[in-house]
Amino acid sequence: MAATTTQLTESSITVGGQTLFYRQVQPAQQSPRFSVLLLHGIRFSSETWLNLQTLSKLGEAGYRAVAVDLPGLGLSKEATAPAPVGEPAPANFLKSVFEALKLDQAVVISPSLSGMYSLPFLFQHSEMLKAYVPVAPICTEKFSAAQYAGVKTPALIVYGDQDAQLGEVSLKNLKNLPNHKVMLMKGAGHACYLDKPDEWHHGLLDFLKSIE
16 A cells, blocks of 8 residues: 555544544545554543654554544543543444534544543444444443344454453453454553554554555
């Protein structure tokens, strides 16, 4: 896949009357293959994906990549989360984000805390998802095996084998998704993409290529 030049922009959207900050990278000289929405964990923000170069690598590979700061975090500090931490948020929250960003059938990358947003969305609005990339998300135990089994969306389940808290727990539930692949990152912890960025980018880009 030939690298292409990219354009980085920073802006904000209004969701439920609240302002959310986001960073976006677009291929400069071609129409994007499709869009990728990057969420983040509780200690992180869109800046994580900027510094890790995930945004630029996705843009260079021809994708539109959008990283949002979730309510109350990053530069969306003034916004209030639609649910207590650890409880699933209303599915229409991410639906509104998709609509505000004009995302059409996008891939959602969802680590850790962001599972409270992405999982309800997966079950209620899977038609808006091209694929789902959960990275040891929270809230997986809040849904039944039958609910997972009913989702046809392709998924890449990612976790580090040193993630004692959420790695195996999230895998146990997420592997009920019928159309999934597993990416186990050996020697990596909960934020496995930070521990092994090259392996993360290689596995992610391979998966995205496979669903084109």
